[in-house]
Amino acid sequence: MAVTKRTVLVLDCAEADELAEFYARLLDAETRRGEDMDFVEIVGHEGVHLAIRRDHGYAPPSWPRPDDSQQAHLRILVAPDDMDEAEREVIGLGARPLETPNYSGLSRDVRRYSDPAGHPFTLVSSPTGRGEEQTQGELRMA
Numbered sequence: 001m002a003v004t005k006r007t008v009l010v011l012d013c014a015e016a017d018e019l020a021e022f023y024a025r026l027l028d029a030e031t032r033r034g035e036d037m038d039f040v041e042i043v044g045h046e047g048v049h050l051a052i053r054r055d056h057g058y059a060p061p062s063w064p065r066p067d068d069s070q071q072a073h074l075r076i077l078v079a080p081d082d083m084d085e086a087e088r089e090v091i092g093l094g095a096r097p098l099e100t101p102n103y104s105g106l107s108r109d110v111r112r113y114s115d116p117a118g119h120p121f122t123l124v125s126s127p128t129g130r131g132e133e134q135t136q137g138e139l140r141m142a
Contacts (some may be wrong), residue, residue, distance in 0.1 A: 008041070009050045009074070015118035016040050016054040022093055023050065023118050027076070050074070060118025074121035080109070086123050089112055095121075 009056035020031045020040035029044025038054035080087045085104045090113055091097070098112040098120060 006049070009072070010053050011050065011115075011117070011119050012053050012055040012058055012120070014054065014056075014058045015117070016052045020052040020118045021117060022095075023052070026090060026093055058117070060114075061120065073119065076121060076123050077126040078123050080125045080127065083108065083111070083125050084122060090123065 011019065011133075012074065016038060017040065020042055021027070024031045024044075027044050027048045029042045029048045032041045032043055033039070034041075039051060041049070041051045043049050058129045076086075094116040095113040098114055111112070111123045112120060114120050
C-alpha cells in the first residue's frame with residue numbers, strides 16, 4: 001500500500017508576510033503560521049495549498065530564465081470570461097506583467113506576471129476554471 005502524500009509548493013522571498021498576503025488575497029485563501037516565523041502557509045478551497053518561506057539571502061528569479069537557473073511558476077486557472085477581471089485583480093494586488101505584446105484585439109488565454117517578490121506566474125484561460133488541458137511548457141499547479 002502506498003503512503004498517502006501531499007505536496008506544497010514553497011516560494012522563497014525576502015518578505016514572507018507580504019508575499020503570503022498577496023497570494024492569500026489573490027486565491028481567496030487564508031494564511032497560517034506555525035512555530036517557524038519565516039514560514040507561512042496559504043490554504044484555501046479547491047486544493048489551494050502553497051507556502052512562503054523567508055530566505056535572508058533571496059534574489060528574485062528572472063524571466064525568461066537563464067540556462068543555469070532552476071525555476072518553476074504557478075499556473076492559476078481562470079474561466080475565459082473572467083480573464084480581464086483577473087488581470088485587473090492581480091495588477092491591483094501588486095503583480096507586474098512580464099510581457100506586453102500587441103495582441104490586436106485577440107483573446108489572450110495565457111497571461112504572464114511576476115508577483116511582488118519576482119516569482120513568475122500565469123493566468124490561464126480554462127473552460128471550467130480547473131485546467132483539464134495543459135499548455136505546452138506550463139507547469140500546472142491546480
